[in-house]
Amino acid sequence: MEFLGKYKAVYKAKAGCEDILSKAQDGGIVTAMFAYALEAGIIDGAIVAGPGKEPYKPEPMIATTVEELFAARGTKYSISPNMSLIKEATRSYGLDKVGIVGTPCQIQAVRKAQLYPIGLRDVPDKIALVLGIFCMENFPYQGLYQMVEDHCATKIDNVTKMDIGKGKFSVYTERGINAQIPLKVTHKYEQPGCHVCLDYVANLADVSTGSVGTPDGWSTVFVRSATGEATFNKAVEAGWIVAESMDGVKPGLELVTKLATEKITKNQKYLEHRKHAEHAALKPLRNPYI
Amino acid sequence: MGLFEKLKSLLFGKGDVSEGTQDEKPVASKQEKLVSAKHEAPVTKAKPADMMVEQKPIIQKPKEEKPVADKITVGHVHMSGCTGCLVSLADNYEGLLTILDKYADLVYCLTLADVRHIPEMDVALVEGSVCLNDECSMEEILETREKAKIVVALGGCACYGNTTRFCRGGQQNQPQHEAFLPIGDLIKVDVYIPSCAPTPQQIRNVCLMAYLLLKGTEEQKALAAAYLTPLMRLAGGGADTCGCSHTCACGCDLMTEIINQGLCCGCGSCAAACSVRAITMQYGKPQIERDLCIKCGGCSAQCPRSFFSFDVCGQYESITHLIGEVMKP
Numbered sequence: 001m002e003f004l005g006k007y008k009a010v011y012k013a014k015a016g017c018e019d020i021l022s023k024a025q026d027g028g029i030v031t032a033m034f035a036y037a038l039e040a041g042i043i044d045g046a047i048v049a050g051p052g053k054e055p056y057k058p059e060p061m062i063a064t065t066v067e068e069l070f071a072a073r074g075t076k077y078s079i080s081p082n083m084s085l086i087k088e089a090t091r092s093y094g095l096d097k098v099g100i101v102g103t104p105c106q107i108q109a110v111r112k113a114q115l116y117p118i119g120l121r122d123v124p125d126k127i128a129l130v131l132g133i134f135c136m137e138n139f140p141y142q143g144l145y146q147m148v149e150d151h152c153a154t155k156i157d158n159v160t161k162m163d164i165g166k167g168k169f170s171v172y173t174e175r176g177i178n179a180q181i182p183l184k185v186t187h188k189y190e191q192p193g194c195h196v197c198l199d200y201v202a203n204l205a206d207v208s209t210g211s212v213g214t215p216d217g218w219s220t221v222f223v224r225s226a227t228g229e230a231t232f233n234k235a236v237e238a239g240w241i242v243a244e245s246m247d248g249v250k251p252g253l254e255l256v257t258k259l260a261t262e263k264i265t266k267n268q269k270y271l272e273h274r275k276h277a278e279h280a281a282l283k284p285l286r287n288p289y290i
Numbered sequence: 291m292g293l294f295e296k297l298k299s300l301l302f303g304k305g306d307v308s309e310g311t312q313d314e315k316p317v318a319s320k321q322e323k324l325v326s327a328k329h330e331a332p333v334t335k336a337k338p339a340d341m342m343v344e345q346k347p348i349i350q351k352p353k354e355e356k357p358v359a360d361k362i363t364v365g366h367v368h369m370s371g372c373t374g375c376l377v378s379l380a381d382n383y384e385g386l387l388t389i390l391d392k393y394a395d396l397v398y399c400l401t402l403a404d405v406r407h408i409p410e411m412d413v414a415l416v417e418g419s420v421c422l423n424d425e426c427s428m429e430e431i432l433e434t435r436e437k438a439k440i441v442v443a444l445g446g447c448a449c450y451g452n453t454t455r456f457c458r459g460g461q462q463n464q465p466q467h468e469a470f471l472p473i474g475d476l477i478k479v480d481v482y483i484p485s486c487a488p489t490p491q492q493i494r495n496v497c498l499m500a501y502l503l504l505k506g507t508e509e510q511k512a513l514a515a516a517y518l519t520p521l522m523r524l525a526g527g528g529a530d531t532c533g534c535s536h537t538c539a540c541g542c543d544l545m546t547e548i549i550n551q552g553l554c555c556g557c558g559s560c561a562a563a564c565s566v567r568a569i570t571m572q573y574g575k576p577q578i579e580r581d582l583c584i585k586c587g588g589c590s591a592q593c594p595r596s597f598f599s600f601d602v603c604g605q606y607e608s609i610t611h612l613i614g615e616v617m618k619p
């Protein structure tokens with residue numbers, strides 16, 4: 001399927017160790033892959049969305065130890081500009097082999113940076129492992145805050161997990177699910193830039209992963225590039241990741257395809273609309289894609 | 291393919307390159323306005339005759355000794371720049387030697403090659419802006435346009451003025467030099483390489499793609515054309531929807547062209563690209579310290595929402611592999 005990008009293999013998978021899974025968002029694939037790559041010397045460090053000063057406000061962070069990777073587990077539904085550290089990682093941190101995780105737009109930024117390193121001296125050759133996470137939309141922090149505090153009537157300091165799935169935004173506290181609101185309510189808080197986004201499953205990552213398609217506690221994993229394939233297979237061999245076939249898994253690729261198609265066609269329509277062709281009096285808006 | 295044809299005509303429009311002489315008249319020049327009247331005289335005739343005589347053997351000798359028949363010719367033209375762009379080119383280290391060995395002859399470069407006058411060349415990498423108060427610069431920028439098939443604005447000063455935008459004259463030892471323009475305000479420019487300093491890898495990629503465009507297989511030519519398209523658009527070619535001038539850049543472009551247009555995804559590439567650290571990410575969006583900005587254009591060019599080509603970036607694996615292969619010594 002073109003909306004799912006090119007891939008060599010797709011799996012239902014999760015981390016092989018309970019330590020990772022305890023606080024991972026889904027199957028802990030991102031943390032397990034980076035932890036394996038770090039131990040195996042495939043990367044010297046990874047740019048992840050670390051805990052910020054405010055609850056659930058991610059702060060990009062360069063993790064050079066497994067402990068630091070662990071601290072960054074879990075999804076923060078707000079913007080973590082991970083690319084902002086890509087040059088810093090190779091300079092102040094002196095990393096030669098950098099890992100980076102990001103939403104599909106951030107992975108596009110990584111690939112643009114590799115081919116057009118306009119302001120990123122010596123960066124292209126140092127990007128060693130690029131992990132993408134599926135993404136339907138993201139929220140500016142103030143929007144997320146409002147969703148949690150106002151709509152879900154939950155103090156954000158008390159939240160232990162947030163999740164989007166099955167058409168709902170769910171907020172967990174120590175006692176379990178505390179509040180759920182339909183995504184319909186959250187739409188208006190979405191980052192505007194998400195509405196021109198034409199990628200759902202990080203088509204340009206080495207390996208991309210998300211929750212959709214596989215049962216709770218597992219992740220759907222697309223292995224895409226040669227680098228991704230080699231690293232993923234070795235991580236499985238070394239026991240960091242347990243991978244099973246997607247055959248017969250419900251809801252499986254069918255749902256992933258459906259969501260990807262919905263997102264991309266909707267945003268293509270919006271990009272088309274931005275040309276303002278139907279209103280001669282309106283000037284067109286900028287289209288970044290060429 | 292329409293684009294490829296356009297590029298071809300851009301490159302081959304002048305017909306075969308002969309051993310260019312000083313007297314050769316520019317053919318089908320798009321710079322008619324500049325060529326006329328006041329400039330014609332200095333460019334073609336004002337050179338002292340004895341220097342012309344001296345120049346010929348210097349240029350012709352290396353050409354006869356060319357080890358590889360189908361190299362392209364590249365020159366570095368130094369306008370009002372700090373030589374940082376040239377240092378960046380040189381910072382490809384052994385990669386530069388590979389390029390000079392296999393793909394390009396450096397036919398002009400005041401710092402590195404003993405050639406006094408701007409010769410005919412395939413690609414001119416122009417560093418620096420042009421000082422209107424310096425007649426020699428004015429002559430040379432025109433001559434560069436006339437003699438080069440592809441003019442590349444190398445670095446922030448050539449593209450956008452960069453730090454020279456802040457010049458008001460009065461500096462030693464040329465206090466009268468106060469009016470500086472990006473080269474695109476004087477001549478038509480084909481390709482931009484923004485940022486201060488432009489990176490060794492970006493310069494390398496443009497050189498290799500220019501080579502593939504001129505000497506590659508059909509497939510490689512198409513790839514090179516696709517690769518260079520966004521950098522040509524930055525230079526003002528093609529239909530960019532951006533309404534502002536192609537010779538102005540500022541950190542503010544992130545606001546006007548990206549955030550105001552509802553395009554920012556909060557990736558942070560802009561902050562990483564800024565060489566003077568004028569950009570920090572605040573609540574997921576770039577915050578620009580505008581007094582720090584030197585107007586190099588690096589941030590907005592690096593932004594995935596300024597331009598993004600699925601065609602090119604989708605092939606990142608094979609292109610990276612290709613670059614790795616051709617750069618092998």
Ligand SMILES: Cc1cc2nc3c(=O)[nH]c(=O)nc-3n(C[C@H](O)[C@H](O)[C@H](O)COP(=O)(O)OP(=O)(O)OC[C@H]3O[C@@H](n4cnc5c(N)ncnc54)[C@H](O)[C@@H]3O)c2cc1C
Nearest residue numbers: 024025026027028029030031048049074076135210211212
């Ligand atoms: C904004 C957003 C929207 C998403 N939408 C979907 C969706 O629609 N469908 C779907 O299947 N999956 C979606 N995901 C992905 C999903 O929530 C998990 O992040 C993914 O499955 C990885 O889980 P894991 O257990 O493998 O990773 P873990 O081992 O828990 O690690 C998660 C990694 O993601 C990084 N991370 C967390 N938040 C961010 C962020 N905001 N930006 C960049 N990196 C971050 C962390 O640093 C960590 O390294 C979304 C994620 C985000 C951030």
Ligand code: SF4
Nearest residue numbers: 105135137138194197
């Ligand atoms: S929807 Fe697209 S633009 Fe928005 S955060 Fe996700 S990947 Fe980025």
Ligand code: SF4
Nearest residue numbers: 541564583584587589
């Ligand atoms: S903000 Fe930085 S990168 Fe952007 S134009 Fe200014 S100096 Fe250049």
Ligand code: SF4
Nearest residue numbers: 554555557558560593
């Ligand atoms: S580089 Fe990223 S963060 Fe910066 S303006 Fe562009 S999209 Fe926004």
